[in-house]
Amino acid sequence: MSRTAKVNQVILLIMDDVRAEHLFGFIDEGKLPNMALLADKGASCRDCITSFPSITYPCYSNIVIGAYSGYYPKEGSGVVNYHWIGRTDPPSEGKKFPIIRDYGAGRQLWRLGKDLGKTVKTIFEQAGEGNFLSALNVLFRGSEVKIPSDFTSELIFKIAEDAYKNPGDFFPNNEVPRITIIYTPITDELMHKRGFNSKKYINEVLSCDKYLGSLIKTLKNTGHYDDTAICIVSDHGNYAAPNMYDLEPFFQSKKLTQYDPKKGIGDFDAQIGSVGFFNFPGNTWHNHPTIEQLKKFTPIKASSSAINLFELLWEIPETKYMYYRDDDNTPDHGIINLEYKDPKTGKIAKGQIVFEGHGINQKTKYIFEDKELFGYEKHEEAEKLLDDKAHSIDEWLSATYQIDFPMFIDQLPRYFKNPRTCDIMTSTCGELAFGYVHGKTVESSPYSHDIALKKSMTVPMILGGSAEIPNIEIPYCKTTDVVPTLLDLLGIKPHQSVVGKSVFR
Numbered sequence: 001m002s003r004t005a006k007v008n009q010v011i012l013l014i015m016d017d018v019r020a021e022h023l024f025g026f027i028d029e030g031k032l033p034n035m036a037l038l039a040d041k042g043a044s045c046r047d048c049i050t051s052f053p054s055i056t057y058p059c060y061s062n063i064v065i066g067a068y069s070g071y072y073p074k075e076g077s078g079v080v081n082y083h084w085i086g087r088t089d090p091p092s093e094g095k096k097f098p099i100i101r102d103y104g105a106g107r108q109l110w111r112l113g114k115d116l117g118k119t120v121k122t123i124f125e126q127a128g129e130g131n132f133l134s135a136l137n138v139l140f141r142g143s144e145v146k147i148p149s150d151f152t153s154e155l156i157f158k159i160a161e162d163a164y165k166n167p168g169d170f171f172p173n174n175e176v177p178r179i180t181i182i183y184t185p186i187t188d189e190l191m192h193k194r195g196f197n198s199k200k201y202i203n204e205v206l207s208c209d210k211y212l213g214s215l216i217k218t219l220k221n222t223g224h225y226d227d228t229a230i231c232i233v234s235d236h237g238n239y240a241a242p243n244m245y246d247l248e249p250f251f252q253s254k255k256l257t258q259y260d261p262k263k264g265i266g267d268f269d270a271q272i273g274s275v276g277f278f279n280f281p282g283n284t285w286h287n288h289p290t291i292e293q294l295k296k297f298t299p300i301k302a303s304s305s306a307i308n309l310f311e312l313l314w315e316i317p318e319t320k321y322m323y324y325r326d327d328d329n330t331p332d333h334g335i336i337n338l339e340y341k342d343p344k345t346g347k348i349a350k351g352q353i354v355f356e357g358h359g360i361n362q363k364t365k366y367i368f369e370d371k372e373l374f375g376y377e378k379h380e381e382a383e384k385l386l387d388d389k390a391h392s393i394d395e396w397l398s399a400t401y402q403i404d405f406p407m408f409i410d411q412l413p414r415y416f417k418n419p420r421t422c423d424i425m426t427s428t429c430g431e432l433a434f435g436y437v438h439g440k441t442v443e444s445s446p447y448s449h450d451i452a453l454k455k456s457m458t459v460p461m462i463l464g465g466s467a468e469i470p471n472i473e474i475p476y477c478k479t480t481d482v483v484p485t486l487l488d489l490l491g492i493k494p495h496q497s498v499v500g501k502s503v504f505r
């Protein structure tokens, strides 16, 4: 144990797709006795804010690295979204044209570690020496990964338990893992298919508590409980859209053709839940278009004159917000344009996020013309930051963690800085969902996550186990604080790319 270390081992449990109010609701009802005990004797937070967009692979990766998207590949994570187009010049991966990444397709998920890039580090890479274990954890870079025969939570927990019972089966030096990440994807699958109120989903969360109890018992039996920290977190919350809408006929009527990465041609590529991510070619598909090019776009099959893509996208039902980058942005300075359409009057209000700096030093200023766009004016703390000054991520977090669009002003520029991101982002704010991916409507379930509303952005954070962990209730934190907090307990300084900070400092 190093001089400043408070524990010898940490175990991080990432449960996919668990909203903070749901998990703490179950705890308050006495349904999660093991998690409740960790929280009661350790530290817990009911307002842990995740990354935007609230989508699995960016949010999940950001937990494991303690950082966010940025100007990849110079800084920040390359895993900017579940779907992205590899717009770099020269093209990525030796391909002639920009690739379409879809982590749900084929074996693309296993590219996560490579896609992440080298400027950010997983918690294992940051910790340096020792035995590191990934119990399924799909972002396993720097660790020993074990994939169970079936992705059930029971088998995944069992891997971690076995590593404490028989460390020699995992590591030649016969020592227990210093850092373990356990990832349970089934909770997410059940949330999408059945919903957060379904018996199946709730039972799966309750089962995870049972498996956690079994793991705790093993830690006690093997004499490791007192010097192990156990952390529970999720990648995002969720929502149910009241209605679904098929956009295939809409794009066909507009004569927009799907981008083909093999031929390098096509008018657009899009992925649309409630949040829409729209990609269009600039001079070529390698380049992002300018605002002028988006306003005067000629589809390949169109016989008529150029169309205005902003006007076209406002025609998508229930669209409330539209965001797009300015033309002359650099990694360290730029503007993200914001528009909000009043559903009653149809009037469009405009604003901007002005960003400067990057990583932990990024500061953002939110300005607007006549009308404030996100409801910040109605909240006393958030209203204070509408002062024509630039603010840090932690200033935005402390002022907005209780309301919708938490930390949003900081998050949007981090997303748009990345060349792998879209050109225009839209949102219905969960009012209508489309399930549209790369030219097809593929999803019919209204249960999802992607939006900036609090229910989709707020996850539980519980940290317990060893008596060395302070017994406190943390009013708010962010998911990128998890890794620096765990490293702090191990007496390790986080990598310079880390944006989060220890909740104990």
Ligand SMILES: [Zn+2]
Binding pocket: 016, 017, 055, 056, 057, 188, 235, 236
């Ligand atoms: Zn997820």
